[in-house]
Amino acid sequence: MKRAVSVLLSCLCFALCQDDEPDYDNILYGGIWRLPSPSPTLGEEDVSKAVQTAIAFLDQRKTHNIRKSDGGLHPYSVRNILKMKLAFTSDDREPYLYSVMSQEDKPKPMSTLLVFGTTYIFQITWTSKDFIFKHNFIVTMYPKGNFYIFAHTSMNEEFSPHQMNNQTTAAQEESNSAVCSVLFSDGSSDPALFSTRSCTLRRADVLKDLHSCDNRLQGSLYTDIGAQTVSKSCVKRSDIYLNFTVMTYNTWNFNSRPEKGSHYYVDRIKRLGQVINDYKPDIIAFQEVRFEYQKGGSLGPNQAQHLADMLQGYQFVYQPAQLQPNSVRDGRTEEGVAVFSRYPIISHHSLPLFRNQSNSADLHQRMCQHVEVQLPNQKTGCASWLQTECRPLGIDSPFFFHVGY
Structure with a gap:
């Protein structure tokens, strides 16, 4: 009972x-x-x-x-x-x-x-x-x-055969440079290209002492080409991992303060663009990005596009989280999250977070923006954000960003 x-x-x-x-x-x-x-x-x-x-x-x-x-x-x-x-x-x-x-x-x-x-x-x-x-x-x-x-x-x-042939020729020529394709000793192949200190190998059949190398001239890279053995080319541990930079920035919906004059917003967002271009991060996560009718001065209402105009070479996705209550009176006003990436964004979607409307402190909708990024080595890695907390999940998994607002 x-x-x-x-x-x-x-x-x-x-x-x-x-x-x-x-x-x-x-x-x-x-x-x-x-x-x-x-x-x-x-x-x-x-x-x-x-x-x-x-x-x-x-x-x-x-x-x-x-x-x-x-x-x-x-x-x-x-x-x-x-x-x-x-x-x-x-x-x-x-x-x-x-x-x-x-x-x-x-x-x-x-x-x-x-x-x-x-x-x-x-x-x-x-x-x-x-x-x-x-x-x-x-x-x-x-x-x-x-x-x-x-x-x-x-x-x-969808590269054509002609393009693929050109790429194959280029790859063969590059094999004589300081780039090698590695085959691990356990037999598993890795399609990534790894930089070495003085690599002239077409293929590495056995990789020894990888972790003991540790930026010092200790471990060696060995391969057999016919009866000839080529050796002693140290691979740094740091070379295995793709290095990339990530920046997160809360704009504080700063185009929503017209009392100081619209030109202040125009000056400020240009300074923001300059800061980002100085650091040149590979991926940027923005919070509190605004679309605000009749705001933004000469740039117009769409803050995501203002950022895109200054950050040329980046792909981007903007996801509003909440239409602001003043929209009925002042015109469409909303804010949300955006992700900018130098690497191709191959998929993205948003997830609205649970909200209990009976709780007066929980009336503003929060949104999680998911972005999958294709890294240059044709693998993907992953990381996630909830608010401004970053939790790396591992470089060998699909590379995702979750930006919470």
């Missing part, structure tokens, strides 16, 4: 908690209810303008291979188009409806949605004789006719 009562109470508690939890199946992020558009096409004017905004973004960065010698665009295709209206929800459990008067001869009250723009997701693809360029974009529109970039990632894929 006690067990049955316990199970009943647990079920009741679960049901009550569910009532206080946002409808995560239907909200895109805090305050925004997703309204997908069925089968959007390039024939729709707003979709076409979103794509043209993305192409202009690439043009500003002089992205190679999208234009012909005469300045015209190479033929391209647009794939995987998604379109979502951003409807306001005051409780994150259903769309908010407000009353307006119809425009008929005899006006009458009617309910309508409060919409804060539209978000578009798509891929633009160019094909050359050697390989395919794939550019993935998230573009948002607010208000009508104004488009901004929220994410740009790209990767070159």
Whole structure:
């Protein structure tokens, strides 16, 4: 009997908690209810303008291979188009409806949605004789006719046989330089290229005393090429691991203080860009990044794109976490997290964190942004963030970043 009562109470508690939890199946992020558009096409004017905004973004960065010698665009295709209206929800459990008067001869009250723009997701693809360029974009529109970039990632894929042959020849030539492909003594191969102090080997069949080398001329790298033995080329332990730098920065939503004048924001974000360019980190995690209508001075409302304009050569993804309550009065205002990377971002998605709406201290939606980065040695490694805490998980695993807001 006690067990049955316990199970009943647990079920009741679960049901009550569910009532206080946002409808995560239907909200895109805090305050925004997703309204997908069925089968959007390039024939729709707003979709076409979103794509043209993305192409202009690439043009500003002089992205190679999208234009012909005469300045015209190479033929391209647009794939995987998604379109979502951003409807306001005051409780994150259903769309908010407000009353307006119809425009008929005899006006009458009617309910309508409060919409804060539209978000578009798509891929633009160019094909050359050697390989395919794939550019993935998230573009948002607010208000009508104004488009901004929220994410740009790209990767070159599907090399042609001609390109692969060229790469093979280059790799063979490089084998005479200070780079070797290593085969561990346990028989497992590693596709990574390892730098050595004076490596002239085409292949290493046995790697001895790897960990004892430790930056000193102790261990040796041995291989047999026919009957000839080549040896004594020390591999430093530090050379096994890919070195890369990571920076995390909380912007403190500093474009939200107009009382000091918009030019202060413009000056400050330029200084931020200068600091980052001085250090040149490989990966940057930003928190409290803002999109704020009518703010940002001459740069406009989209802080993620301000950063992208200053950090050329980086791919990036921005994920809003919460539409701010003042949006109903002042226009769309939201903040979230962004990840910038010098290396290709091959996948990303966001995870809204649990929020108990019955707790007045837990009304602001938090978001975890997941990003997978392709490292130069064609392996991936991993690390994760929750708020500003970094926990490395190992270099041999897929390389992920979790940025919590």
